Amino acid sequence: MSDLTVTILMPCLNEAETLAFCVRQAVTALRDNNVAGEVVVADNGSTDGSQKIATDEGAHVVNVPTRGYGAALIAGIEAARGRYVLMADADASYHFEHLPRFLPKLDEGYDLVMGNRFSGSIEPGAMPPLHRYLGNPVLSSIGRIFFRIPVRDFHCGLRAFRRDPILALNLRTTGMEFASEMVVKSSLAGLRMTEVPTTLSPDGRSRPPHLRSWRDGWRHLRFLLLFSPRWLFLIPGVVTFFVGVLLSLWLIPGPQTVGRWTFDVDTLTYALGLVLIGAHISVFAVSARVFGTQEGFLPPNPKFERIFNYINLEVGLLFGTALLLLGIGILGYALHIWHGAGFGNLSPQRMLRLTLPSATCFMLGVEAIFGSFFLSLLGMNRR
Template sequence: MTQVDVLGSASTKIDVSIVMPCLDEARCLPVCIANARDALETMSHELGLSGEIVIADNGSRDGSQLIARALGARVVDVEQPGYGAALIGGLRSANGAYLVMGDADGSYDFRESVDMVRRLDAGADLCIGSRFKGRIEPGAMPWKNRHIGNPALTFVLNLFFRAGVTDAHCGLRAITSPCFERLDLTGRGMEFASEMIIKAALKQQRIFEVPVTLHRDRRDRPSHLRPWRDGWRHLRYLLMFSPAWAFAVPAILAIALSLGIWALTGVAALAENKSPFGNYWIILAGSLLGLGHTGTVLAAATHFYGRRQGFRPPAWWEDKVVDWFSLETMLVAGSLFFTLGLTILLSVFGYWSSRNFEPIGTVLPAVVGTTLIVIGAQNALAGFLLAIVNGHEANFVDRTEAKNWSDAQRHSTRAPIATLNAAGRNCDETASDRAANGGR
């Protein structure tokens, strides 16, 4: 298909691409495309930017493709089903340096994306619309989504990744083409919205927000959104990208509870059975300690894998942590735990046999020995797992590369929000200068 520039000829250089995912939106497309055209005309007059409208069609059967082409948009057929898949297909096919995305159901006015493009032109990498800073029309969002689902998931996202956004799931947003390439987005469903912000925060991209209005959509059919299913998809994605909260925090809680039970059981032993905590509680303590150890190993493995895949830059403390979790260290520690536990169990067996195998009245030594053996064996096996995750040489990251990355991060500057605000306010002047010089 040939490229169609909605503001000029097919040969015109494209600065902004407005991309809409589409699945049976024939009723809504005319209004959405008209608003997008108005937005592009405003960008042309005020910012000197040319643009195109791209409809990422996900298998519409109501003639949406014909309507879009008739209205001057470029249609990209995306075979893989899903909201995220449609957007990724459309964004990859877009030609603009700035990429605007929004739903094709009339719930967003694309004219509000002009301010987003201003922010990108001023230096932001990603600009998110905020319905909570803006306005939500009556009936535009279900009560449970507005007061429970969206605020809760946005809170968790900010807690895990420090993104600093107020509306993590707004469907109207803009991103620079280089930032889109850096994020390497893969989410096929509604989790695409969370993935974009998570990866942008992890990769320390400049994230900005502008207030937008959520309108009642113009559909005459049920929404594609499934609140419980899509909410779980978002939460699952948050946990997948945050090994600290998925594994480390539960592991720490399990270990702390285990140590607390050990302490209370010790007090019970000193109190000569005057405490309700008998030595059988040690069984629970040993199980929790093993669970905590497993969680710690999984947290380390997923953290190292995330770094290796480029989800986040190496931190200053990682060299030491990698040494702690090297194959050799894990094998030595595992052998020590295993040997100590086996020694305790052999001592218990010797004492038991000396009493003609009569009940010895306590499970404490046996549970301690068994726990140490289990942790020792897990430690040795975990050493091989971490070696595989870290690479054949059991080193997570080349130290020279890590040092160079750290130095680069230290010398780089990140434009503050105030600077972006000021730059955004001055966009009209820079656009006028650019137009006077013959465009971009």
């Protein structure tokens, strides 16, 4: 590693129309601010001569055979010689002269400094209304809620960061969701983040952008969900489970009337179904958390680890066995009633109030027993 302060990094795929302008702007920003740095172009297989343009303008070209926005940036970060990296697209939409807004924040100790186009300015025609009023605000809000991140523009392409901490995150996504992965993993790893206002200008290319609104928007949303088992699995699972339990306890004693609506065993069936669904989703939540931690997708969670000190395989087996015994007890009581009636016809409503909870206990017991074995297997290397 050299003593360079900053590497200005641009991903590139057939950017011949705007690349020279961007590289010149970056070189000028380094010179005018007396910053020791370099310009790196991570080329993703351009066929329009972008590589020669970049070299002629004084940039170092890194050839990246793996296609994708994220793949190009990962290779560029690995090749960077600067202590800091400032990245932005090579389509003339971002202003490299904003370099002085980012460097002081990095010098203050921040690990990731995001540009914020909404607190800066978005020039007319620079951002489609779908992105400006729906995509970016919704995805950024979801990210802040899920991960408590103090950033309001998750997808700004102009950002600066300390190279070594970002490399240590082991970023993996190769597509446009790389923008979200960097922010989310930085938060999960406890890196310091802040943002500065910046400007977004209209794309300087005559061809359509590489970004595909709905496809890439879904990839960002999918990434946010997959990296938050709590919001994807645990909260929906727990809420569903307890709604089902409360409804079941309300209906097991007998039919309930609210206004002109009467709720009976048919509603009880669906309520107990909610109990089972909630239990399944909750098991997925714990499994996803264990697997994500084991594979390095998610950082260790001390609170979660402490739970395993009390809820282990043996506790799960005892709990599952207790549910099975409860189901057997309810079934025995139902058989006792049937025997008292000479094994003849009984009221379906009365018996379903016993057989449905009994079957539910059987299923929950089996879930608890085998789920405990599965979680124990997943967490075998945890210790």
